[in-house]
Amino acid sequence: MALPSAPDLQEINYHLPDERIAKYPLAQRDESKLLIYRSGQIQDARFKGLPNQLESGTTLFFNNTRVIPARLFFQKDTGAQIEIFLLSPVSPTHIISLMMEASGPVVWECMVGNFKKWKDDTVLKRTLEVSGKPVELEARIADRDNKQIEFSWSDPSISFAEIVELSGKVPLPPYLNRSDEPEDKERYQTVYSKQDGAVAAPTAGLHFTDEVLSELSQKGVNLNYLTLHVSAGTFQPIKATDAREHNMHSEQVEINRATIEALAQTERVVAVGTTSMRTLESLYWYGIRLMKDNEDFSIQKLEPYESDEILPSRQEVFQFMQEWMAKKGVEILTGKTEIFIMPGYQFRVCEGLITNFHQPGSTLMLLVWAFIGEDWKKVYEHALNNSYRFLSYGDSSILLP
Template sequence: MRVADFSFELPDELIARHPMADRTASRLLTLDGNTGELGHKIFKDLIDFLNPNDLMIFNNTKVIPARMYGQKSTGGKVEVLVERVVDEHRVLAHVRSSKSPKEGATLILEGKAEATMVARHGELFELEFKGEQTVLNILDDIGHMPLPPYIDRPDTEEDKARYQTVYNEKPGAVAAPTAGLHFDEVLLEKIKEKGIQTQFITLHVGAGTFQPVRVDSVDEHVMHSEYIEVSQEVVDAIKKTKANGGRVIAVGTTSVRSLESAAKASEGELQPLYGDTDIFIYPGYEFQVVDAMITNFHLPESTLIMLVSAFAGQDHIINAYKTAVNEQYRFFSYGDAMFITKQDK
């Protein structure tokens, strides 16, 4: 299977660089995984596709202001993007500079914080911050929201609220679980009123989610790892839903990957899972848990377009994406959404 098989032409003007004024005003492209039938709706119409015995799984991660600018003590400019918070004073981070900092080098960030490069782990640098302030407090004070590379503009105050779900709870992500950006409190209340159950998992989205696939053959790609939490409460709710004939609807590919990781770790019998996952889902994968998903439009040749192709059929997804381009849908993190039902094998 070739990576190039997951390509499509996307005009630059269809990349959404700013959020809609109203979260639920985004468009919603519906796709039946079995028939390939498409429908054109508004996101707030999602409620019409949900049944009272369904269970929706959301990712409650919180995006941290993970990007900082500064200089080395020798004067050279640096850009730091935190990938993972290790403890209260240490992070693993991507560091961009003309020359990579060496062990013991001091970085002065935003003129306010100092960090020492204590070790290198492959492409990531381990940085230790000086002083009593915790890493999360420092980032809240001086960090910038880590907008994706394709949103090629400086971050603004608006992004602090809008590149974040309304139900965020656990800090740790450096990219938003973007399917969740379309939900507001009013829609969540309507979902509750309809009798639809909701549960939350945690997957701290890493910057690796934007890394291009650099191999020609899909099965040669090595996935980055991310931290997930799938609780016993979530497991119990899923088992009850399945027993009652309801559907498990994952909000976003992060929820899909978390649930399928929990099933895979225990060889198909869903169990709680706290730890890292590097699950790579592409056509041929057999889904254990998820019956339908809500997701944004993904980059050409990305691991996420491979995931949705595995879920609804590659031909159906490529056709849906071509239709979305023709119909001028908005793409990527601040763009429009899809509601997809699983293709029966």
């Protein structure tokens, strides 16, 4: 497909009153409202009724990433507070799942609050208590220009995941304009979260309960899981005049062979969340690379728009990938993607999307526009006029073009 013309960004800068932003989650996850968009028509329901909206044979693909308490606070001897926000791993590995298992020391690229007050030779220290015993945590600047911070701790029997769990705070989205509270530790997490590494929740999944998942299975809806570790870049507004020049964030993905097999065989693919959709569409383009003997799993933001050839079907691509993985003895694919889905994109994998209501002017708004066309305006107007709650802790929608 050819590179699309630049979308008019004023189109997606709709007015979102502050009172429509859900600052807190509902008491019961599946009591959230569900806007049903099917073939241009809109209905209102409750999320607990989702199983009634999906046909047997459909496969839902969930992002099972787990949010880590990525905000670490240290206090200097002078009293100044330094906040370190974990962004992406640098050393000893770039693979997030392995980094979380490390017994130290580790280096991360970070955002640092009060960075100017932290001198290069100053080691920041905190004492944590683990099973009644003190553990010393230290942070030092490894590379100021690249904002790389090294962490080390006194007990090598403790993993970095445990250190972060003990010392960090939940990285709530900045637009909530509030500090994290004890409830957020559990509620800003899906009930099926498993793989540590995200610094933002895949919020479409926050509405699911064990009961809803069970009902879906009983109805013959298949449940499958993949991993995309959501980065802080998901909140980055588009500042470029030409959206195509937006510095799209890169995120790490992990997919096992069972997921590839499901994609090759399922009748209908519905992505739970924009992160799952980005992963699934990126997988297709990785499959195209593999068919050309290119094993580099690093999907560039405009790569899907660079091909004008007739391309194989979803089933053909994933069948090839399945056979390639079996031949190579590969059980898990690890890669990264910065795919930019905007109006003009041709969807290769996803036929449905479960998603929340997104920030004005965001890349996620462009994705929704790309998926359901100009009807996105009708969907958002309906949500605004019918008391839907917006953003991360807000209500949900299922989009079935």
